[in-house]
Amino acid sequence: MRRQVPGRPAQWSLVTSSELWSRETADRYDGEEAENSSPAALEPTLAFLAGLAGEGRALEFAIGTGRVGVPLRARGVPVAGIELSEPMAAVLRRKAGADTLPVTIGDMATTVVPGEFTLVYLVYNTISNLLTQDEQVECFRNAARHLAPGGRFVIELAVPPLRFLPPGQVAVPFDVSDRHLGFDTFDLAEQMLVSHHFTRDGDDGRYRRGSSRHRYAWPAELDLMARIAGLKLERRVADWHGAPFTDDAEQHISVWRKPVT
Template structure:
């Protein structure tokens, strides 16, 4: 078992409602276009894709509907149970386990890990093992893709440890940052109904810099092929709040 925190049944059951906007066809189209093109690029792995931390299938299910054979690994049985309401095991196989050590049969053209999820691994060693695990699943010439926010340290004045990322009528979200341990705690106060009550949820993450990930990829025998700011291929700059990075296993 890795250091990743487990999603509870209650959190899994309300996950899709909280991510409804990011699950829409319009929002996901650039993501699916990007991943489908990589999965179908060449014959390595027969165009199969493996999603680490597939969750409720926000990306994996519509990618499968695009015709890409998708397999998933998911730590939380509760999240996988929500996915099962959308696709059966024959359509989209899911193995319960962690993304750093769990191995599934076969080779893949594409392994991908979206929505900052590599930060659920709370140590550098485990994140390195995640890259190694991607490498052992990839066919020669296959790609590993990660979507990850750039750490928000530039927004921290001296002495400040919290960075707000959403302040709205129904939700207050802010991150607290420990730069020494590279640990970020994401805090959410969400209005629960109309009776004035708020629900508090928080989760720990180990953030990593783009160049740190490149070194992890080199340790795992992969090389950087592409880094952009978003799924629509916007160029990555010093002001980009996140990046999509693609590493390739040599043919």
């Protein structure tokens, strides 16, 4: 379904199926992601992205609370962001002002911001928040729309762990710890998964339950989306350190490039 963008009669915007993050979720996000947000944990990500951005500008799709965008900006890379959730963007605003890191509220599949970028990036499995193949294709097209010739689009995405599903099983755990139980359930026919979370809420034995829907995609499917958008695969590795992508890789960092001519 499409809607016309108010005040821009010549432009149309896709109404995406991404689930909107609430203020409650946004306010606790940084605390729950503290381990993945430490300087040591982020250094390989920042080095990888800064190297691709070079002397140009970077645009982060689904920038969230700025877990990556804010320290990348502090590293000297001019960063702009697109974010669907206003509460998530409000948390980012506590860290960086609009003059330092501009953020546009909108969906990553169609929202357009001014200027060209040498790097567009989308981390932490977030393309899976787009729940249809059409929307994911539009996301690639939107990245290509923002890239200068020779610019690159980067996605970090998990490889679907379907080989861990024996016949008749629909769930795969991804985290079992004292404070958190996480597992995914799969609808193979629809290429969908639901992530379920049981998180200890305080020290009184209570647990908070949450879930989110995602559309998983294979690396080869993403390559076809990139080709539709006019981008070409340049590199695929298993992590931000650049480890080779193999059959055993649990995730991939993929880089597609926009042709120079």
